[in-house]
Amino acid sequence: MTANFHVFYLSLILLLSSYLSGCGAQAQVYRPISSAFSDTQDTRLGQGIAQEAKAQTASSGFYLLSNGLDAFVTRLLLMEAADKTLDIQYYLFHDDDTAKLFSHYLLRAADRGVRVRLLLDDFGHHGQEKLLAALAQHPNISVRLFNPFSNRVMPYLDFITRFKRVNRRMHNKSFIADNQAAIIGGRNIGNTYFGADEHTNFTDLDVLGVGSFAPQVSGAFDLYWNHVLSSPVQQFEQGQGATALTKARQQLHSAMNSERSQTYLARLASLQLVEQLKQGSLAFHWADFSLIYDTPDKILNASDNTHGHMAPALNALLSEVENEALIVSPYFIPGNNGVSRFASWIDAGAKVTILTNSLAANDVPAVHAGYARYRKPLITAGVELWELRPSASALKNNSYKKDLPGSSRASLHAKTMIFDRDTLFVGSMNLDPRSINLNTEIGVLIYSKTLASTASTTFLNDLPEHAWHLDVISTKAWWGKRERLIWRDESHQPATLISHEPEASQWRRFQVWAFGYLPIEGML
Numbered sequence: 001m002t003a004n005f006h007v008f009y010l011s012l013i014l015l016l017s018s019y020l021s022g023c024g025a026q027a028q029v030y031r032p033i034s035s036a037f038s039d040t041q042d043t044r045l046g047q048g049i050a051q052e053a054k055a056q057t058a059s060s061g062f063y064l065l066s067n068g069l070d071a072f073v074t075r076l077l078l079m080e081a082a083d084k085t086l087d088i089q090y091y092l093f094h095d096d097d098t099a100k101l102f103s104h105y106l107l108r109a110a111d112r113g114v115r116v117r118l119l120l121d122d123f124g125h126h127g128q129e130k131l132l133a134a135l136a137q138h139p140n141i142s143v144r145l146f147n148p149f150s151n152r153v154m155p156y157l158d159f160i161t162r163f164k165r166v167n168r169r170m171h172n173k174s175f176i177a178d179n180q181a182a183i184i185g186g187r188n189i190g191n192t193y194f195g196a197d198e199h200t201n202f203t204d205l206d207v208l209g210v211g212s213f214a215p216q217v218s219g220a221f222d223l224y225w226n227h228v229l230s231s232p233v234q235q236f237e238q239g240q241g242a243t244a245l246t247k248a249r250q251q252l253h254s255a256m257n258s259e260r261s262q263t264y265l266a267r268l269a270s271l272q273l274v275e276q277l278k279q280g281s282l283a284f285h286w287a288d289f290s291l292i293y294d295t296p297d298k299i300l301n302a303s304d305n306t307h308g309h310m311a312p313a314l315n316a317l318l319s320e321v322e323n324e325a326l327i328v329s330p331y332f333i334p335g336n337n338g339v340s341r342f343a344s345w346i347d348a349g350a351k352v353t354i355l356t357n358s359l360a361a362n363d364v365p366a367v368h369a370g371y372a373r374y375r376k377p378l379i380t381a382g383v384e385l386w387e388l389r390p391s392a393s394a395l396k397n398n399s400y401k402k403d404l405p406g407s408s409r410a411s412l413h414a415k416t417m418i419f420d421r422d423t424l425f426v427g428s429m430n431l432d433p434r435s436i437n438l439n440t441e442i443g444v445l446i447y448s449k450t451l452a453s454t455a456s457t458t459f460l461n462d463l464p465e466h467a468w469h470l471d472v473i474s475t476k477a478w479w480g481k482r483e484r485l486i487w488r489d490e491s492h493q494p495a496t497l498i499s500h501e502p503e504a505s506q507w508r509r510f511q512v513w514a515f516g517y518l519p520i521e522g523m524l
Contacts, residue, residue: 029235033226034117034142036087036179036218043083045180048280049210060211061284062446064426064455066414068195071187071206072098073268077277078177079105085115087176087221091169091428092124094190097264100255102189103135107252110140119225121170122148122155124188133237134248143233146170146224147299152236167523168299170224171439173206173428174217181210182217184442185426186330186415193413196264200363202413203388203466205328207426207444210284216291220442227296287448292427294440303437310429310443311436317419317445321345325352326418326456330411331430332356333370333524334378338431343381351384353460355467358387358487359512360503361411367432369515370524375485379472386467387487388412390503415443418459424452433522464490468502 065071122145149155175183185206191197295308417425427443468487489496
């Protein structure tokens with residue numbers, strides 16, 4: 001090769017690298033420090049909640065949002081009721097009907113003078129930088145992206161060049177209105193979380209909290225909002241011009257008036273919860289609580305550095321289980337330590353019941369492969385193990401039926417635990433290595449015998465209609481005794497026995513078999 005060709009070749013590599021890195025699209029943007037408003041007692045929400053709190057001795061009131069329609073309409077009504085501020089933090093923000101409705105209502109609030117701070121993980125906004133940057137042109141709206149990819153043209157290349165950083169995400173979900181009412185739980189923003197998807201709808205759980213709960217959630221939000229990993233969206237999307245907000249407003253208005261959106265809004269209007277919220281007659285359970293969350297530094301620290309992690313707080317609680325533990329986790333990989341912990345509870349006289357996704361209901365086959373190897377040890381230890389059915393017909397008799405348009409498939413997404421019928425956990429954390437060691441999470445422990453007992457009874461009574469009950473049986477084979485998994489359909493008696501992964505295709509079973517040989521459990 002000639003010297004000139006070497007120069008040309010090197011120049012081409014540098015030019016390509018510059019293009020792929022997308023560095024030219026990033027400019028340093030002013031990132032002011034801000035905090036939650038504390039003077040919100042005079043707002044409509046503040047006055048109404050203060051009136052309700054007068055007759056209570058506990059610090060906060062809680063209401064479980066198990067139905068997707070209820071969960072969405074509560075957010076919309078809180079946006080309409082907010083007078084001063086909305087602080088919103090999510091892992092996923094889909095590009096679909098409910099997300100556009102959500103954005104439309106945010107814009108309405110900002111137009112009334114409400115300060116809006118929207119914090120999204122950079123992994124989950126589905127490339128909507130243009131819309132988000134247009135919204136950020138509004139004087140009352142700020143949008144930041146957490147743990148941003150450095151490569152804006154081909155972000156997934158960062159998984160090659162910056163894997164240790166970009167593999168760790170902000171999985172938190174919180175919604176706070178006027179620092180008076182807050183929602184945390186398992187739901188992101190998108191059709192599948194709010195009963196609006198034609199194909200798959202998640203069975204999920206959020207909790208709405210008022211009283212001293214909301215300011216504590218605000219404190220957690222402020223830590224993330226002001227963290228060095230939170231960058232204004234304008235840093236990555238510029239040059240849209242002064243008319244970008246007007247165009248975005250028109251697009252959101254058109255989306256709200258589409259036939260699909262109007263049909264969905266009509267479903268919301270019929271909910272009893274709407275009138276209860278408007279009239280202030282929603283039956284809150286007043287109780288003490290502990291808010292627990294990972295600090296954002298978890299993303300920067302080594303995965304084995306547990307400083308600032310929420311897991312130790314949960315572990316302190318888990319060590320005190322005496323009579324019963326009910327655990328719901330869509331992505332469930334207990335590891336050998338988890339199996340041993342459950343076995344120790346059972347040996348001490350406690351009953352342990354776990355609900356997770358079946359293979360047919362799980363949207364991540366690799367995670368199911370990580371979980372599947374622990375099924376026999378869990379059952380042998382005495383755990384009552386159940387797996388959610390994906391078919392809508394299995395949910396026909398429960399309160400989720402409003403979530404299921406047409407023949408959509410059900411998938412578990414709730415993350416909750418109930419201990420000794422007096423403590424309830426609701427949050428964003430799955431019981432898997434990713435949530436515990438890699439991603440950031442948030443959750444709340446609610447100390448309410450009434451709420452925990454009611455939730456426990458409903459959960460246990462509904463299990464046979466929702467899920468398959470797993471067991472291990474011994475059969476004879478030519479090489480000797482064989483331990484085999486079976487799935488019991490106990491929705492009717494006598495129970496039907498199934499000898500293989502129910503309703504799962506051969507392709508799905510092959511995927512799980514193949515993933516089972518990969519050493520990736522720590523990343524699942």
